Amino acid sequence: MTTCTTADGGDLQGLRERLWAAAVDRDEFAAAGLVLTALDDGMDAESALLDVIAPVQMRVGTEWAANRITVAQEHAASAIAERVVAALAHHPTSLTTPHLGRVTVACVEQEWHVLPARLLAEVLTLRGWEVDFLGAQVPTPHLVAHLHHTGADVVALSSSIPTRIPAAHGAITACQSIGVPVLAGGAAFGPDGRYARLLGANAWAPDARTAAQQLADGIAAPNLAAGRLQIDDLPHLxxxxxxxxxxxxxxxxxxxxxxxxxxxxxxxxxxxxxxxxxxxxxxxxxxxxxxxxxxxxxxxxxxxxxxxxxxxxxxxxxxxxxxxxxxxxxxxxxxxxxxxxxxxxxxxxxxxxxxxxxxxxxxxx
CATH class of the missing domain: 1.10.490.20 (Phycocyanins)
Known part of the structure; x- marks a missing residue:
């Protein structure tokens, strides 16, 4: 049996278990200390985000679904995860100078599950992108106004709940109508990205690393001459x-x-x-x-x-x-x-x- 290890040979699974224990004990300082110590010991920030914090947060959801933790415990653990990510972002090893393009990362309107988008924003920052992270529940008109103001090269839209698909569709179409391509991600778009394709997104990624690679490879700008409408994507409506x-x-x-x-x-x-x-x-x-x-x-x-x-x-x-x-x-x-x-x-x-x-x-x- 293979054991995952950190850069300095430490046990990744053991670090996840300790972070999980701190999260369910509502001990924010212990949780942050574990991650920051791992960075000091040689773990790279991207691994801390995606191989430690993200799996622990996924476990929070699984344990809630199995009725082994309460809604209050789930909310508290999620809040701690967000605070730990914020602390990690200001760690000296996480500081980078932007040298690539500009990306706007946002959750679609009515979507409050913000951590997946936050993790992506931090990964892109680490890789050298200039990132505007707009957070949860961004109304489409405000998103479009932001794009006009900042001139982002790409929008990364996140949604975790499938009932946000109509809102996501409107956001995708609106962003593309001003020439900004859309990279969709999150559980709402299906495990294989079927709904991202259905809604006409320019690209879809199942995780932050894949999203970062797709952005590095380049995502083509939408064809404004096509004059696509939302109903064109879904004629059954x-x-x-x-x-x-x-x-x-x-x-x-x-x-x-x-x-x-x-x-x-x-x-x-x-x-x-x-x-x-x-x-x-x-x-x-x-x-x-x-x-x-x-x-x-x-x-x-x-x-x-x-x-x-x-x-x-x-x-x-x-x-x-x-x-x-x-x-x-x-x-x-x-x-x-x-x-x-x-x-x-x-x-x-x-x-x-x-x-x-x-x-x-x-x-x-």
Missing amino acids: ADQEYTLVTRTQGQLVKEVLAQMEERFPAMAAYSDQQRRRTAEDIAHIVEFLTVALYTDDDDLFTTFITWTASILTARHVPAQSLHPALDILTAELKEFPRSIRLLGQARVALDCTAAAAGRHSGALT
Whole structure:
């Protein structure tokens, strides 16, 4: 078995474990001390960012999903990660002189998961780019105004949540309309970048190192003469189903909640907090349904539904509670063929997941 090591021969995995312990103990000073000491001992800053901090933050998300840490612990650990990155950026070994072009790094509108974009901004700075890091939730008009003012060569757009895809599409089109190419990154664009391609981004990267290499190789400027519009990328939107369903999101959530207690009797014993959580879950289901309509991609919706089932199971809520919610939505959206298709595929995926779980546990199916 191979062990990852730091530049001076130290154990990378051991450093991750110590950083994880500091993060969940909410000990910011210990966390920063571990990383800064590693830099003093010879670890390069890029490795500290991508091989230590990033994996620990990924573990935070995994542990939250498995219900082994609370939302408050997840938020605290994420805040510590951001502070450690800030401390690393001012370490003497991290200071570089820009000698390449100018890149704007920003999260798309409504996207609050900022750490992936921050890590990219720091990596690009280390490699010699002049970076404008705009942070989380950047409204598209403000992003475009910034580009006009600074003359950036490229925009790196980050998004972690697929429901931000429509906002990302608008940002991509707007940036390209003034001649600035867009490099897309983040989990929202799919593990293979399928949604980045669907939305017409000039490039996509699965991680910060790949993004930095693509920028170094050069990303072609958009063809302004083509006069591309957003609808050109997604001709299926012409059926108006996405628009019509989106307009009724609030009413759909109310209808599902109103009918759920009859379809799922266990809800009668729910506390007020459990009812609020149920309402939030239903709202997320409807939101993911609308973005799946936007992309016309069955996998986007089924992946979310099976992930939700795993989260509910980890929280000791029966995953079969999703079935009545999907059934109610099917009845409410019976006039919308693409919605019916997506909901049907989600039910099939749930059944397959339950059958696989039953086989794994030895239960009868």
